[in-house]
Amino acid sequence: MGTGFLRALALTMVAMAVSASLAAQETSRTDLLAFAEGVIPVAIEGAASRLGVGMEQALRVIDGDDRGFNLTPKPGGPETEVVFVYRLPAATVFDAFAVPNVLETPSPSQTFVRTVTLSGSLEGPDGPFLALAEATLATHRGKGETTAVAAHTRTPVRWLRVQLSGGIHVEREKTYLEFSELKGFGTQEAVPLSQAFGGRWQGRGVMFDLEQDGVRVSGCYDRDGELTGTVSGNILRATGKTRQAGIPGVFVLSTGDRGEIIGVCSTNGAPFRLCTGEPAPAAPSGCRRPAVRPVGCGSIVHGIEFAFDSATLRPEAEVHLETLHAGLSAATAGRITVVGHTSSEGPADYNLDLSRRRAAAVAAAMIARGIDPPRIAAEGRGEDEPIADNATAAGRALNRRVEIACR
Numbered sequence: 001m002g003t004g005f006l007r008a009l010a011l012t013m014v015a016m017a018v019s020a021s022l023a024a025q026e027t028s029r030t031d032l033l034a035f036a037e038g039v040i041p042v043a044i045e046g047a048a049s050r051l052g053v054g055m056e057q058a059l060r061v062i063d064g065d066d067r068g069f070n071l072t073p074k075p076g077g078p079e080t081e082v083v084f085v086y087r088l089p090a091a092t093v094f095d096a097f098a099v100p101n102v103l104e105t106p107s108p109s110q111t112f113v114r115t116v117t118l119s120g121s122l123e124g125p126d127g128p129f130l131a132l133a134e135a136t137l138a139t140h141r142g143k144g145e146t147t148a149v150a151a152h153t154r155t156p157v158r159w160l161r162v163q164l165s166g167g168i169h170v171e172r173e174k175t176y177l178e179f180s181e182l183k184g185f186g187t188q189e190a191v192p193l194s195q196a197f198g199g200r201w202q203g204r205g206v207m208f209d210l211e212q213d214g215v216r217v218s219g220c221y222d223r224d225g226e227l228t229g230t231v232s233g234n235i236l237r238a239t240g241k242t243r244q245a246g247i248p249g250v251f252v253l254s255t256g257d258r259g260e261i262i263g264v265c266s267t268n269g270a271p272f273r274l275c276t277g278e279p280a281p282a283a284p285s286g287c288r289r290p291a292v293r294p295v296g297c298g299s300i301v302h303g304i305e306f307a308f309d310s311a312t313l314r315p316e317a318e319v320h321l322e323t324l325h326a327g328l329s330a331a332t333a334g335r336i337t338v339v340g341h342t343s344s345e346g347p348a349d350y351n352l353d354l355s356r357r358r359a360a361a362v363a364a365a366m367i368a369r370g371i372d373p374p375r376i377a378a379e380g381r382g383e384d385e386p387i388a389d390n391a392t393a394a395g396r397a398l399n400r401r402v403e404i405a406c407r
Helices: 003-026 055-060 315-329 348-368 393-399
Strands: 040-046 081-100 110-121 130-136 146-150 157-167 176-179 183-188 199-203 206-213 216-221 225-232 235-242 248-255 261-267 273-279 336-341 376-380 401-406
Touching: 040 055, 040 157, 055 081, 055 273, 081 110, 081 130, 130 146, 130 157, 157 176, 206 273, 216 235, 225 248, 225 315, 235 393, 248 393, 315 348, 336 348, 348 376, 348 401
Parallel strands: 110 176, 336 376
Antiparallel strands: 040 081, 081 146, 081 157, 081 183, 110 130, 110 157, 199 206, 199 273, 206 216, 216 225, 225 235, 235 248, 248 261, 261 273, 336 401
């Protein structure tokens, strides 16, 4: 056995160890490359158009769902290249990326993407782009594994160019490519509060007529639904219900550079679907837009941010806490209960305790602002009452919430 072989084997083992170490670290960090964190696709390039790749696939790359999906609706060749450009909500310095569940579907006509190349820009979606990281993927031995890649350049970026190319096991000239999820970790500047959620949008099977007042948004959708929600950074998280049948819906929405609305929505617990619409100020909405409601009794409140895996309120939560305090100060209810909810990551008993501590932190913040202590209480429900699918980052973000019950 030659020294060259032994050296190559040693380097491979070191690389595997580094990847495993990075992957273990990333389980305790926020994925900054997720739609639920305010990242939106702004360009789709390469062979995407020819292969039927569009906004749906661009969002699935960053939807927080680690399960695999068909990246190319039409078959490509051995060196097929698909490119997505994403806009980040604020300047971000990435120190690591990750791809989970690099797994093959048993088919000679289908294989997982081989190469991921990442570059970033601080100037705009057209670049210039600076190389950040590259990974040549290999099939994982089983579910739950992650390939982690350290960024070799750590510089602030606002746009990320993601190039997905080739296949790991190409057996036929015409081959469909699969992918799972791309995650990104690092540090990010504070995201300013978007004021872009007032207006009217129309798309294929989509109509929104919304009004925004600070962090609060109310409006109607699809001509028969009413929704309310709160804005955090550049993301609106909202819940709704149809007037006639009372069918519930949940929404995670953002806006693009042209004022278009981009997001995902779910009706009656169904899987999330793509919801996009262009500005349509003159289009008849067919519904009566309700006035913006105060955040207070009966509200589902998203956007009260906590430090990861803790009950420590983040500075970004201040505007939401002030808005909640204003609503509760005007309420006549004699008893107010802050009810905390979590997503399903981690043990159920831990999540129950975390939801209690977070609800207590919000109640304490209300008391510090002047709510009479005997009038307010806190309780936690943990992960037991989800309002969305925990399989995606958007669903998990909706499930992490507080609700205000009054009597």
